[in-house]
Every structure is written in structure tokens, then in C-alpha cells.
Amino acid sequence: MGNPAAKTVHQTKMDRFAHLKDSIADYVQCKERILTGLEDEERIEIQKKKIMDRLGATEEQWNDYKWQLANRFTDINDFADLIGVSPEGIADIQKVGRTYRYAISPYYLSLINPGDLNCPIRRQAVPAPDELRPDGYLDPMDEAGWTPVDLVTRRYPDRLIIKVTNVCGMYCRFCQRRRLIGESDKNASWDKIKAAIKYVRENKEIRDVLITGGDAFMLSDNMIERLLSSLRRIDHVEIIRFGTRTPVTLPQRITENLVNILKKYHPVYVNTHFNSPREITKESKEACERLANAGIPLGNQMVLLNGVNNHPHVVRKLNQSLLKIRVKPYYIFHPKMVKGTSHFWVRIQDGIEIMESLRGRTSGMAVPTYIVNGPGGLGKTPILPNYLMYIGTQKAVFRNWQGKTFEIDNK
Numbered sequence: 070m071g072n073p074a075a076k077t078v079h080q081t082k083m084d085r086f087a088h089l090k091d092s093i094a095d096y097v098q099c100k101e102r103i104l105t106g107l108e109d110e111e112r113i114e115i116q117k118k119k120i121m122d123r124l125g126a127t128e129e130q131w132n133d134y135k136w137q138l139a140n141r142f143t144d145i146n147d148f149a150d151l152i153g154v155s156p157e158g159i160a161d162i163q164k165v166g167r168t169y170r171y172a173i174s175p176y177y178l179s180l181i182n183p184g185d186l187n188c189p190i191r192r193q194a195v196p197a198p199d200e201l202r203p204d205g206y207l208d209p210m211d212e213a214g215w216t217p218v219d220l221v222t223r224r225y226p227d228r229l230i231i232k233v234t235n236v237c238g239m240y241c242r243f244c245q246r247r248r249l250i251g252e253s254d255k256n257a258s259w260d261k262i263k264a265a266i267k268y269v270r271e272n273k274e275i276r277d278v279l280i281t282g283g284d285a286f287m288l289s290d291n292m293i294e295r296l297l298s299s300l301r302r303i304d305h306v307e308i309i310r311f312g313t314r315t316p317v318t319l320p321q322r323i324t325e326n327l328v329n330i331l332k333k334y335h336p337v338y339v340n341t342h343f344n345s346p347r348e349i350t351k352e353s354k355e356a357c358e359r360l361a362n363a364g365i366p367l368g369n370q371m372v373l374l375n376g377v378n379n380h381p382h383v384v385r386k387l388n389q390s391l392l393k394i395r396v397k398p399y400y401i402f403h404p405k406m407v408k409g410t411s412h413f414w415v416r417i418q419d420g421i422e423i424m425e426s427l428r429g430r431t432s433g434m435a436v437p438t439y440i441v442n443g444p445g446g447l448g449k450t451p452i453l454p455n456y457l458m459y460i461g462t463q464k465a466v467f468r469n470w471q472g473k474t475f476e477i478d479n480k
């Protein structure tokens with residue numbers, strides 16, 4: 070190597086790669102300890118067996134979503150010992166349950182790690198005394214004020230949502246629509262759904278219809294087919310989206326039959342809702358793959374939740390793991406100020422820190438948009454760490470993901 074300049078170039082490159090390696094060393098070190106459900110399969114399997122014993126269930130029943138739904142746990146006395154709840158804990162849960170109902174599918178219950186009181190699955194599914202704090206609002210987004218006809222919320226010019234049911238496989242403790250999760254499970258009547266479809270038909274600018282709830286996939290296959298075929302008869306409806314947490318809380322719902330119906334009405338999109346790497350299991354992976362194999366693009370809408378996923382490494386692991394099961398992280402929602410959920414609230418800075426830690430350090434595919442919802446219905450508002458440091462009549466100055474600044478002409 071007689072050429073000192075070449076050596077310098079070589080050395081510079083080596084320094085660069087060493088620096089890149091360094092920039093994710095902290096994550097590489099701890100990602101092994103943030104377990105996905107797939108990586109903790111043995112423990113989950115043990116819980117599953119215990120729950121099956123408790124219910125006298127066969128494997129065939131376990132794999133049947135109707136059985137899962139009918140056997141949701143709604144009384145803490147039936148499962149306190151399975152997840153290690155103390156007698157005082159039982160009393161607390163019963164007290165909260167009188168205000169906010171709970172129901173946990175046997176499958177989702179099996180994901181709780183009984184040895185971990187801070188288990189992110191437990192936190193999402195099992196009532197906590199903090200839910201009785203008075204902070205927050207029942208309908209912070211004023212959905213009631215943006216409802217042109219029953220079931221419909223329309224906040225944007227070219228798209229709307231239809232809430233077809235108040236049923237879910239599991240009632241999330243941080244639910245934004247707790248006010249609609251009453252004493253009983255109710256799918257909307259076909260008459261009401263028909264009226265919502267009529268509204269879409271009569272408003273030609275609606276090109277994107279989002280079916281949600283509750284959980285859109287709680288409708289029967291027949292009802293879903295009826296809904297899809299009616300919407301597809303409307304020329305100006307370009308895309309149809311479903312909002313469903315069933316791949317996460319009730320993956321048995323994603324049957325061959327359902328998928329065969331959905332794929333007849335393309336373009337159909339599904340947005341699902343994983344919040345924790347622990348929710349990525351053999352079953353949820355299969356559910357997502359079944360949908361993806363039917364040509365349905367899958368997005369994930371995560372809610373940023375204190376004690377569940379408010380850590381940059383947890384979100385990075387979650388988003389990378391989602392890409393492995395063909396789900397594209399779409400949104401991270403800042404928690405809404407819903408009454409009964411204040412123990413999940415985080416600060417905007419926490420969300421920005423997570424976004425900062427994703428960009429550059431992992432695939433752009435794993436970087437969703439961070440959204441704050443404007444109260445009263447002002448809508449989804451994106452926030453990013455600030456990369457544009459200055460913009461003037463001559464130039465714009467930026468910083469990159471590593472904090473290095475650069476400028477470009479902007480005349």
C-alpha cells in the first residue's frame with residue numbers, strides 16, 4: 070500500500086462503518102430481551118394449556134373464533150389464579166368492572182405473563198384501579214358532533230368511517246370509544262348499515278370507506294359480504310378499509326372463508342392494531358399472512374401507551390417484527406384524553422423521541438407517522454422531530470438523523 074491517500078480513503082470508510090455499527094449498538098444489545106410472542110412461545114403454550122384445562126376445551130374449540138368469543142373471560146374470579154391476582158386485586162378489578170366492562174378472549178389471556186405484574190398484555194386487558202380517576206372526557210374527539218347519519222363519522226372531505234358494531238374480541242383498557250362499549254354486545258342492524266351506505270352513495274366525493282367499530286370483523290361473514298357487495302356497487306368508492314384488532318386479540322377470526330370473501334372486493338385494505346412485540350405470536354403471524362396472501366395490504370395503527378410501548382427500543386422491535394409478518398407500521402397515535410385511561414397517557418416528547426430513534430436507525434418501512442388528534446374533531450395532525458433547522462430566501466439548513474447539519478440552495 071504505497072499510496073497514503075488511498076489508505077486514508079480506506080480508513081475513512083472503515084471509520085464510517087464502525088460508526089454506523091455503534092449507532093445501533095444499544096438496540097442490538099437489548100433487542101434480545103424484548104421478547105416477541107414467538108420468542109416466548111413455551112411460556113405462552115403453558116398458559117394456553119392451563120386455560121384450556123380450566124374451560125375443558127379441545128384444540129379444535131380453541132381454534133374456533135366463535136368458541137373464543139363465547140368463552141371470553143368476564144369475571145375475574147374465573148381467571149385470577151391463572152395470572153396471579155391477589156384477593157385485594159380481585160376486589161379492585163370487580164370495582165372497576167362495575168364502571169367499565171371487561172372481556173378477554175382465552176387466546177389473548179394466554180399471552181399474559183403471570184410472572185410479570187407489568188406485563189404489557191395484562192395492562193391492556195385487565196382493569197386497573199387507575200381507571201376510576203376522573204381525568205379526561207367521554208368523547209374527546211366529539212364524534213357525536215361529526216355524525217351526518219347514524220354509525221357514520223365524517224371529518225374529512227373524501228373519506229369517512231362506518232362503525233358497524235360495538236363488539237370486540239377484547240375490550241382494551243385504553244379504548245377511545247369506551248362510551249359505546251355498553252353492557253351488551255351489539256352489531257348494528259342491516260337497516261342502519263344500509264342507511265350509512267346510502268349516505269356514501271349520495272355523497273360522490275367519498276372515495277374511501279373505512280369499516281370499523283368496535284371491531285369490524287365481529288360482523289358475520291354474511292354481513293361482511295353484504296356490506297362489501299353494496300359498497301362495491303357504488304362507482305365512486307375507490308378503496309375499502311377495515312379497522313380490526315382481531316389479528317391481535319382473536320386471530321382465529323381470520324378464516325379461509327373470510328379471506329375468500331374479502332378478496333372478491335379488492336382493493337380492500339386492513340389496518341390492525343399491534344401495540345406490543347409480545348402480541349406477535351404463531352397465531353397472529355398466520356392471521357396476517359393469510360390476509361396478505363389474499364392480496365390485502367396490512368397496516369398497523371399503534372397507540373403510544375405508558376407502560377406498554379413508551380420506549381424507543383420496544384417500538385423499534387415491534388415495527389421490525391411487524392414487517393417480518395408483512396404488516397407495515399402506518400400510524401403511531403398519541404393517546405387521546407379519554408376518561409378512564411389517564412394512566413396510559415404520555416408526553417408528546419416521548420413520542421418525538423421514539424420517532425427520532427427510528428429514522429435512519431432502521432428501515433424507512435418501519436417508520437410510521439406519529440399523530441396527535443385535535444380535540445373536538447380537528448383531526449389527525451402529524452408531528453415529526455424537527456429536521457429543517459432554517460429556511461430562507463437563499464438556502465435551507467437541515468440536520469440529518471445523526472445530527473450532522475447540511476444546507477441546500479433554495480433560491
Ligand SMILES: *Cc1c(COP(=O)(O)O)cnc(C)c1O
Nearest residue numbers: 222223224225228229230279449
Ligand atoms: C382516522 C380517520 C379516518 C382515516 O384517516 P386516514 O388518515 O386517511 O387513515 C377517516 N375518518 C375518520 C373520522 C377518522 O377518525
